[in-house]
Each structure stands twice: as structure tokens, then as C-alpha cells.
Amino acid sequence: MELQEKNGVLFLSYPAFSELPGFYHGFSTRKGGVSKGIYASMNLSFTRGDKEEDVRENYRRIAEAIGFSADSIVCADQTHTTRVRVVTEEDRGKGVTRPKDYQEVDGLVTNVPGVTLATFYADCVPLFFIDPVNRAVGLSHSGWRGTVGRMGARTLEVMEKQYGTNPESVYAAIGPSICQKCYEVSGDVAEQFLAEFAPYREDKTLIYKKENGKYQLNLWRANELVLTEAGIRPRNLSFPDLCTCCNPELLFSHRASKGKRGNLCAFLGIKNQ
Numbered sequence: 401m402e403l404q405e406k407n408g409v410l411f412l413s414y415p416a417f418s419e420l421p422g423f424y425h426g427f428s429t430r431k432g433g434v435s436k437g438i439y440a441s442m443n444l445s446f447t448r449g450d451k452e453e454d455v456r457e458n459y460r461r462i463a464e465a466i467g468f469s470a471d472s473i474v475c476a477d478q479t480h481t482t483r484v485r486v487v488t489e490e491d492r493g494k495g496v497t498r499p500k501d502y503q504e505v506d507g508l509v510t511n512v513p514g515v516t517l518a519t520f521y522a523d524c525v526p527l528f529f530i531d532p533v534n535r536a537v538g539l540s541h542s543g544w545r546g547t548v549g550r551m552g553a554r555t556l557e558v559m560e561k562q563y564g565t566n567p568e569s570v571y572a573a574i575g576p577s578i579c580q581k582c583y584e585v586s587g588d589v590a591e592q593f594l595a596e597f598a599p600y601r602e603d604k605t606l607i608y609k610k611e612n613g614k615y616q617l618n619l620w621r622a623n624e625l626v627l628t629e630a631g632i633r634p635r636n637l638s639f640p641d642l643c644t645c646c647n648p649e650l651l652f653s654h655r656a657s658k659g660k661r662g663n664l665c666a667f668l669g670i671k672n673q
Contacts, residue, residue, distance in 0.1 A: 473667075487515055
């Protein structure tokens with residue numbers, strides 16, 4: 401990923417996405433906002449105890465930096481499901497300038513230009529999808545539950561049904577999230593992954609057991625398997641090479657902060673022609 405800066409706001413972008421005409425995207429960092437304390441400074445969550453006026457100013461700043469309007473945003477309502485919402489013009493502003501009228505939505509898809517999809521993170525995996533053929537986009541939150549449930553494949557299924565998306569034409573990306581070195585999980589979580597990804601049980605780049613009986617899990621590798629098995633071409637898949645837990649000064653991390661943190665945000669949309 402590349403680090404971008406505009407008016408003091410730092411955000412991340414993918415070179416492969418930036419080369420696609422007609423789309424915009426970005427992933428926020430902690431830098432460039434007005435929040436204070438554990439939320440410093442670009443917190444984009446209204447639900448973690450931060451001042452509402454500071455969060456609204458943060459949205460204004462990050463939107464201006466990436467190149468869209470804050471009132472165009474449509475937010476997910478993340479509860480670690482594999483539910484995907486088809487976003488229309490009528491959803492514009494939900495979660496930022498007006499309340500959401502839906503619950504338990506971890507994925508968003510749209511083909512409406514000028515509507516900005518938004519999902520939230522502090523270690524879980526962001527998944528970005530751009531279909532340049534049918535001019536459609538998808539953005540999904542995939543923690544360990546979503547990854548076991550193959551959230552990436554589910555998002556592609558909804559895009560195929562709604563917009564005629566062919567996964568082989570899609571450009572996808574795995575966003576900044578916790579790396580394998582930092583992600584220790586218990587045996588019950590590991591067993592679910594070993595069952596779902598049975599052909600890779602011995603693949604230590606996916607998961608391996610430690611002497612303490614716990615496991616180190618690679619969510620990037622797991623989502624790579626989900627996406628390529630769903631039809632994404634490896635050459636069209638971008639990786640973050642940036643761990644939230646390893647970089648707590650730049651990115652919010654639930655594990656690194658022991659839960660005392662704000663939220664990062666992924667943004668994706670189609671430009672108005």
C-alpha cells in the first residue's frame with residue numbers, strides 16, 4: 401500500500417486500484433483528525449465514547465482528503481456476520497449524517513456512482529472489490545468469524561447476482577489488519593479454521609500450533625484462499641503488508657491497545673461521470 405497525505409490527513413491506497421479509472425478508495429490512519437486521548441486523532445467511530453462533534457469533523461477531513469463528500473457515506477453495521485447489503489441512492493448518509501435503518505450488516509455493495517461505502521476496523525480484515533466491467537464495488541469486514549464463513553466469497557456472490565459480476569474480472573484487495581505473528585488464537589477458533597480449510601491443515605503459512613497449546617493464525621492467507629477459490633485471479637489481488645498491531649502509532653489496534661482505541665475506516669466508491 402502507499403501512504404498518501406492531503407491537508408495533514410494521512411491515508412493508505414492501493415496502486416492497482418488507483419490505476420483503474422472511475423473509482424475512488426482509501427483506508428484511514430490515526431493521523432490528521434481532531435479526536436483526543438485514546439481516540440487520537442482520526443477516530444471514525446461514534447460508538448466508542450468519543451465526542452460526536454470530533455468524529456463528524458474527522459469524517460469531513462478524511463472525505464475531503466480522499467475526494468468525496470461526507471454526506472455520501474453509507475456505513476456497515478458490523479456484528480461479525482456474512483450478511484451483505486445492496487446499497488442504493490436512498491441509503492446515502494446512513495451512519496454518518498442520518499441513522500441506519502438496518503442491523504447486522506458486515507458487507508456492502510453498490511453500482512450507484514457517488515455513494516461511498518464504509519466499513520470499520522481495528523485488527524479485522526477489510527476486503528475491497530472493484531468490478532470495472534459492470535462498474536460495481538463491494539466492501540466487506542472479515543474478522544475470524546467472517547473469514548471462516550467466507551465473507552469474501554459471499555460478497556462476490558451478491559455482486560454476481562445484482563450486477564452480473566464475474567470474479568475473474570474483479571480487482572480485489574486485503575486491507576491493513578493483524579498479521580500472523582501478532583494473532584494468537586485459542587484451540588476452538590483454530591479448529592474451525594482447520595475444518596473449513598482442511599486441505600491446508602499442514603500449511604504453517606496459514607496456521608500452526610505453539611508449545612503453549614495455542615495457535616498463530618494468518619487471516620491474510622485465509623482470505624487469499626477464500627478469494628482465489630471464489631475466482632479472483634491472483635494477479636488482480638493486492639495485499640496490505642501492513643499490520644495494525646505492529647504499527648499502533650499509525651493504525652488503531654484492538655490487541656495492541658487492549659481495547660482502548662478508536663476505529664479505522666475503509667472507503668470505496670464509483671466516481672460520477
